[in-house]
Amino acid sequence: MKIQITNRFGKAGKRLFRLVLLSALLVMSLPVLAMDYYLSGFGTLGVSCFDNEYADFRKDDIPKGPGRSNDCTAKLDSKLGVQLDLGLSDELEAALQVTAIHNADDNFIPQVTLANLRWQASDDLNFRFGRMQNPNFLYSEYRNVSYAQPWARPPGEVYNVLPTFLHDGVEALYLYQYDDWLLEFHMGIAQSDFKYPVSNSSDKLDVDIQTSYLNVTARKGAWTFKAGVAPSRSDASSATVDALLTSLRAAGETVLANDLEIKDSPYTLYSAGVQYDDANWLISAEIATRPTEGFVYHPTAAYLSVAKRIGLWTPYVTLAVLNGTQDDAYNTLAPSDPLYASVEQLLSSTHDVERKSLSLGVARELGEQSTLKVQVDFIQPDKNSFGDYINHHPGDYDFADPRLDTLFTVNVDFVF
Amino acid sequence: MRRLFPEYLMKLFFLAVLPLLTLLTLTVVLAGNVAAAQTIAVVVHPDVDIEQLNKDEVKSIFLSEGNSSFKNIIVFDRTDFALKGDFYRHVAGMSMNRLRAYWAKKVFTGRGRPPKTVALPEHMALMERTSNLMTYVLANEVPEGFKVVYQFEVEE
Incomplete structure (x- = not known):
C-alpha cells in the first residue's frame, strides 16, 4: 500500500511524510487499542575505515562510504531502529518499524522500514499487507538487525544482487509440518522504487520494481534450507541514461537503444541458501543469480561463512565472490562512432564489478543484549573491474589491475 | 637514565600480560566457588494434557518453533536471570545473548514474540489461574498439584 505524495517534497520529504502519517495513525489508534503491545528496538554504533583512496566502499544503496570520501566513517553501519507491534485482536496485529540509517539520500532521516497489518487466518496461515522487508535471502528480512547476524553486515556480494530492500505489497506465509521438518512457504507480490548509485559514476538510477516471489524454507534441528524465485519487472533510468538513449534514437540506432533501455523489462532472481546453527557452529552459505535485460548486468554471487562459538567469543571467516556477465545489450557501434564511448562507459559501469572478498572477524558477547564485532574485509576486485565500489576517482582508480583493499570495522550491536 | 626494560616490553606487560593474568586469576577464583547441583x-498446570516431555520438545515449546502439537500452551519466563540462563543453556544450548538474537529474528520479521517474563509472586499467581501454562521452577518450588514434565540438574 504505497502512499502517493506530491513530488515537490522530494524523496526525503516523502519518507518523512509517510513516517509522520503512519506514526500518527498508530498513535491515534493507541487509546482505542490500549491493549496488547510490544515495543522493541535494535541498533549499531560503529566505525569503519577503508584504505582505498580512489573509490568508496559500497553498502546497499548508500551513495557514500568509507574510502575516497572519508578514510573512516561512523555512518556505514550505525543505525537505530524501533518497532511497535500492536495486537488488535487474536487474529490481527499491526507492526510499525522506523529506522534511522544512512540512506540513499545521504542522510539519517528515519525511514518506515516496516508498516503492515498481519492477519493470522489460521494456526498455519498468515497474511501481511503493507510495507515489508524483501525476504529473498536467509538474513534479508532482518538485514538491519546486525545483532542477530554473525557479521558486521551481510556479504554485499550476494545481498546486493537484488538491491531492493523494502517493498509495499501483500504476502502470505504458510507453515507445514512434515515429520521433523518445518516448511515455510513465503509468497507475495510487491512494488518498490528507489535510487541506486552507479559504479564509477556520480549517476544514480531511478529504479521502479514490480516483483512477485516464492521462498521455501525447510528447518530441521540446526539445519535451515532456503530456496527462492522472484519473477519481476523493472524500470531503471537516469538523466544520463535517458540522454544517451535519445541521442542513439536520433542517430538511427533504435535497436541498440531498445536493447539498452530498461522499461518494464523482465528479470528473475534465483536464490538458495543453507544454514547450520547449533551451540558450537554457525555456518551459512548462499548463492544468487539474476538474469536480466537492458543495460544492467547479470550478477551471480555466492558466499560461505563459518563461525565457531567459543564461550563469549565467536570468531568467523567469510569468503564471497561476485561475477557479472552481459546478457542482453552489446555495444554494436563502431569505435569511431561519437556515441561509442558513452555506450561503453554505461555498460562498463554496470557490468565490470567482479570481485572476491575474505572477511575475518570476531564477535564478543557483552552481556545479555549487546555484542562487539571487529571485522577486517580483504577485497580484491578482478582485473578490469570497478569492484562494485562507488565514487571512483576518474583516472586514478586502477581499473586494469586493482589493488587488494582492506575495510576495517569495529561495531557494537544491540537490541532492546 | 637507562631503563631496566625496553619500552615495548613494558607496554606489552601492562597492556597484555597484566590483564591476562588478572583474568586468569579471577577465573580460577570464581571456578573454585562452584557449589552443589x-x-x-x-511444570505444567494440572489441566494440561501432557505427562512427559523430552529436551527437544521443551526447547521447541519455549522457543515457539512452530510444532503444532503444542500451540495452545502458554509459556512464561522468569525474571531470575541465573535460573533463566541455566534453563536456556540446558534446553537450547543458548547463552542469554544468543537467546536475544534468536528472538530478535522472530520479532523483527513478525514471526513471534518472546514469552512474558514475570517475577516470582506474579509467577505463582499466573500459575494458579492459567490453565494452559508451562514454565520452569526450582524443584523445591513446584506448586502443589502441578505436574513436572521434564527436569534436569545444573551446577549451582
Missing part, C-alpha cells in the same frame, strides 16, 4: 523442573 540444583534441579530445575519444567
Whole structure:
C-alpha cells in the first residue's frame, strides 16, 4: 500500500511524510487499542575505515562510504531502529518499524522500514499487507538487525544482487509440518522504487520494481534450507541514461537503444541458501543469480561463512565472490562512432564489478543484549573491474589491475 | 637514565600480560566457588494434557518453533536471570545473548514474540489461574498439584 505524495517534497520529504502519517495513525489508534503491545528496538554504533583512496566502499544503496570520501566513517553501519507491534485482536496485529540509517539520500532521516497489518487466518496461515522487508535471502528480512547476524553486515556480494530492500505489497506465509521438518512457504507480490548509485559514476538510477516471489524454507534441528524465485519487472533510468538513449534514437540506432533501455523489462532472481546453527557452529552459505535485460548486468554471487562459538567469543571467516556477465545489450557501434564511448562507459559501469572478498572477524558477547564485532574485509576486485565500489576517482582508480583493499570495522550491536 | 626494560616490553606487560593474568586469576577464583547441583523442573498446570516431555520438545515449546502439537500452551519466563540462563543453556544450548538474537529474528520479521517474563509472586499467581501454562521452577518450588514434565540438574 504505497502512499502517493506530491513530488515537490522530494524523496526525503516523502519518507518523512509517510513516517509522520503512519506514526500518527498508530498513535491515534493507541487509546482505542490500549491493549496488547510490544515495543522493541535494535541498533549499531560503529566505525569503519577503508584504505582505498580512489573509490568508496559500497553498502546497499548508500551513495557514500568509507574510502575516497572519508578514510573512516561512523555512518556505514550505525543505525537505530524501533518497532511497535500492536495486537488488535487474536487474529490481527499491526507492526510499525522506523529506522534511522544512512540512506540513499545521504542522510539519517528515519525511514518506515516496516508498516503492515498481519492477519493470522489460521494456526498455519498468515497474511501481511503493507510495507515489508524483501525476504529473498536467509538474513534479508532482518538485514538491519546486525545483532542477530554473525557479521558486521551481510556479504554485499550476494545481498546486493537484488538491491531492493523494502517493498509495499501483500504476502502470505504458510507453515507445514512434515515429520521433523518445518516448511515455510513465503509468497507475495510487491512494488518498490528507489535510487541506486552507479559504479564509477556520480549517476544514480531511478529504479521502479514490480516483483512477485516464492521462498521455501525447510528447518530441521540446526539445519535451515532456503530456496527462492522472484519473477519481476523493472524500470531503471537516469538523466544520463535517458540522454544517451535519445541521442542513439536520433542517430538511427533504435535497436541498440531498445536493447539498452530498461522499461518494464523482465528479470528473475534465483536464490538458495543453507544454514547450520547449533551451540558450537554457525555456518551459512548462499548463492544468487539474476538474469536480466537492458543495460544492467547479470550478477551471480555466492558466499560461505563459518563461525565457531567459543564461550563469549565467536570468531568467523567469510569468503564471497561476485561475477557479472552481459546478457542482453552489446555495444554494436563502431569505435569511431561519437556515441561509442558513452555506450561503453554505461555498460562498463554496470557490468565490470567482479570481485572476491575474505572477511575475518570476531564477535564478543557483552552481556545479555549487546555484542562487539571487529571485522577486517580483504577485497580484491578482478582485473578490469570497478569492484562494485562507488565514487571512483576518474583516472586514478586502477581499473586494469586493482589493488587488494582492506575495510576495517569495529561495531557494537544491540537490541532492546 | 637507562631503563631496566625496553619500552615495548613494558607496554606489552601492562597492556597484555597484566590483564591476562588478572583474568586468569579471577577465573580460577570464581571456578573454585562452584557449589552443589540444583534441579530445575519444567511444570505444567494440572489441566494440561501432557505427562512427559523430552529436551527437544521443551526447547521447541519455549522457543515457539512452530510444532503444532503444542500451540495452545502458554509459556512464561522468569525474571531470575541465573535460573533463566541455566534453563536456556540446558534446553537450547543458548547463552542469554544468543537467546536475544534468536528472538530478535522472530520479532523483527513478525514471526513471534518472546514469552512474558514475570517475577516470582506474579509467577505463582499466573500459575494458579492459567490453565494452559508451562514454565520452569526450582524443584523445591513446584506448586502443589502441578505436574513436572521434564527436569534436569545444573551446577549451582
